[in-house]
Amino acid sequence: MKSNLKKASLLLTGLLVGGQLFAQTADTTKASTDYVKPFSSDDAFRTWSIGVSGGVLTPYTIFGSNRKQDFVHPKAQLGYGAYIKKQITPAVGIQADFLGGKLQADNSQLNEFGSTYDSYSTKLHYALSLSANVTVGNISWHDNKSAIQPYFTAGVGTMHYTPVLTTGATSVNFKNVDNGSINEMYLPVGVGVKFNIAKGINLDLGYQVNFVYADNVDGFNYGSNNDRFSYAHAGLEFALGKKSKPQMSVHNPVSSMRTEYLLENQNTKNQLQSEIDAQKAANDQLKADLATTNANLAKFTTDSDGDGVPDFYDKCPNTPAGTKVDGSGCPLPVAKDVKVYVTEEDRKVVKEAIRNLEFDFGKATIRAHSYASLNRVADLLVAKNFSLKLAGHTDNVGSNDANLRLSKERAEAIKSYLVSKGANASRIEATGYGETQPIASNKTAKGRQQNRRVEFTLF
Structure with a gap:
């Protein structure tokens, strides 16, 4: 046990010391490849990741004395x-572990x-x-990007396990039912450090203590303390998503703020100079355009016959005063009034429709025999282009x-039906008056x- 822990400690120490050689990225004048415009949404980052690990499981933990276990x-x-x-x-994540x-x-x-x-x-x-998962080393006011991110975790979960006790050559399950398996709650608490070995790939070294909500993990009850065990591990974390996006957990938003400031400052200078140059060119062009416009203005504004169409566009010059013309200056045709009269036969058609009109009780559904x-x-309405007013009561x-x-x-139901048969909707007015205009007493059924009723007025 001591030999395994010693090897694990030497490996961890070597990685930490070696990691300091590339722990911080030097501050440069160029924009970082992980630059993201400040206050961008989560879509600008890779926020999902998966990880795998292997390591040492042991009942030994850094909490308490092993002699009392x-x-x-x-x-x-x-x-x-x-x-x-x-x-x-950038500092907080939610992690589901196995x-x-x-x-x-x-x-x-x-x-x-x-x-x-x-x-x-x-x-x-x-388990x-x-x-x-709380990361504490990715925000820096000194460097563009940290290559090392310390973190700590805390959570809750459930574990499924089978204890077997051995005395001499005899081994027995602690539990005699369910094939000796047990389910219990536990609380995992851990610390660790991640090294960014490539974009979107991190080396993960960590140590986790798992506090079990029972004293049966080893199949033996001694004292008043619940069981606990530790997991020292090394693993790899892989960010999911587009490779062009930075991983949020290793992103330094302070560096992006500095880069944004430098870019905005330079862009402002360039933009101001461009605007000055463009304004000078625009002023020169305006002078040339003004001279050309003054030379051509007369032929575009002269209207000899006063019909509102300049001579340049007038295809019918010398139109008599007061004549209505179209866009080319030519007289509009005079419309002839055509009178259409409502005959007695037309009124009979409307009266018959009123007499045969029926709706479903309490609804606006027209019955088929209407x-x-x-x-x-x-x-x-189609043949004579009549107008019709419908008044519902x-x-x-x-x-x-x-x-x-x-x-x-x-x-409205009658109007919709007539329109569906080809009548002009713009010539039909549908109005509802409710109970305000009775033509008989409401005290009798008749x-x-x-x-x-629905009144039809043809005109």
């Missing part, structure tokens, strides 16, 4: 993990019966958790608003029936 000689075993992360801000592997230790404490176990071995089938007489009204049953709406809808 259920087994006093922890072993190091292989662990493996993966995660998917969504970066919310962890698997094996836990092992020797020499248990004395139990209440004065006996011990030689060892235990627990298969960690899976699934949701954690907050179609024939309405068709003759439509033919009349109701009795006083119901509210004023409902009756007004129903009378309007019925008049009177109310007479008041429920």
Whole structure:
């Protein structure tokens, strides 16, 4: 165990020291390749990433004394993990983790019966958790970009595992049901550091302590403390999305603000000079255009016959005064008035349509036997180009608003039907008067029936 921890410590120290050689990118006058306009939306970044890791799983942790744990000689075993992360801000992300592997230790404490176990071995089938990941090294006021990002995580999850206890040559499951498997909640807490080894690819070195909400991970209860175990790992993180976009978790927004300031300053100078040069050229062109315009203005404004069309465009010069002309200066044709009269036969067609008109009760739906007489009204409107006013009325049953709406809808229904048969919609007016204009008493059924009507006025 001590040998494995020593090797892991030497590896971590070497990477940290070596990483300092490229930890900070020198400040240059050129815009960073990770430049993003300040206050841009998340679409400008790669915010999703996945990671894989492998490392050491052990009951040993940096918290508390190992002598007080259920087994006093922890072993190091292989662990493996993966995660998917969504970066919310440059500093905060939400991470879903998977962890698997094996836990092992020797020499248990004395139990209440004065006996011990030689060892235990627990298969960690899976540990699934949701954690907050906080990056603390990506915002710098000194350098364009940091190549190292320290972070810490904390979350909550559930784990599924099978403890096996061994005494001599005998091994037994701690639990006798469900094939010895157990499900418990746990709290993962970790720290680590990421090295940017390529754009969108990070080396991830971390250490995580997992606090289990139970004392059965090793299959043995001793003392009053719940079990815990650690996972020291190395892995790779891969940013998802377009390679042209920077990864949000390693992006330094301060550098983008500085770059934006420099670009805006230079762009302002260039823009001002361009505007000055353009204005000088525009003034010279205006002088030339003004001279040409003054020379040609007379022929474009002279109107000898006073018809409102300049001689340059007038195709009919010398038009008599007061004559209405078109755009080319030629007289407009005189329209002849054609009078169309409403005959008694026309009125009979309309009266028949009124007499045969029926709607579904309380609705604006025209009943089918009314179609024939309405068709003759439509033919009349098309043939003689008459205008028609439709006035809808109701009795006083119901509210004023409902009756007004129903009378309007019925008049509009007739208009829509006539238009569908070819009548000119602009020559049909549909109005609803509700119960305001009765022609009979609303106190009798016959009177109310007479008041429920649609009047046709042909003109």
